[in-house]
Amino acid sequence: MPKKIRGNADGPGGRNESYNVRGRGDVSRSKLVKEVDQGKHQGYHTIEVKGRKYVRDNPDSSTKDNVDD
Numbered sequence: 001m002p003k004k005i006r007g008n009a010d011g012p013g014g015r016n017e018s019y020n021v022r023g024r025g026d027v028s029r030s031k032l033v034k035e036v037d038q039g040k041h042q043g044y045h046t047i048e049v050k051g052r053k054y055v056r057d058n059p060d061s062s063t064k065d066n067v068d069d
Contacts, residue, residue, distance in 0.1 A: 005032070005044060005055060007067045016054055019067070029054065 004022050011017035011029075018026045027035075033053040036044050044067075046053045057067050 003057075003067070005041065005057070005067055007055075016067070019055060 006020045007016035008018045008020060008026065009016060017029050019029065019032050021027050021032065029052075032041075032055050033046050035041060036046050036055050037053075041055075043058050044055055045058055047056050048054075055067060
């Protein structure tokens with residue numbers, strides 16, 4: 001199955017400032033973080049790095065569904 005959410009690596013140093021959400025197109029990092037924190041995207045969670053939240057795929061044994069792969 002294709003990834004539902006994919007990072008765009010469009011920020012400084014390749015950070016994700018937006019994500020491509022299947023069926024919706026590009027969504028800003030802040031909007032998607034809010035949606036994930038509200039439980040609107042099963043299989044994803046947020047992490048905080050240096051005071052900024054990012055979306056990540058929940059851990060499993062597969063790399064083909066990771067946000068940044």
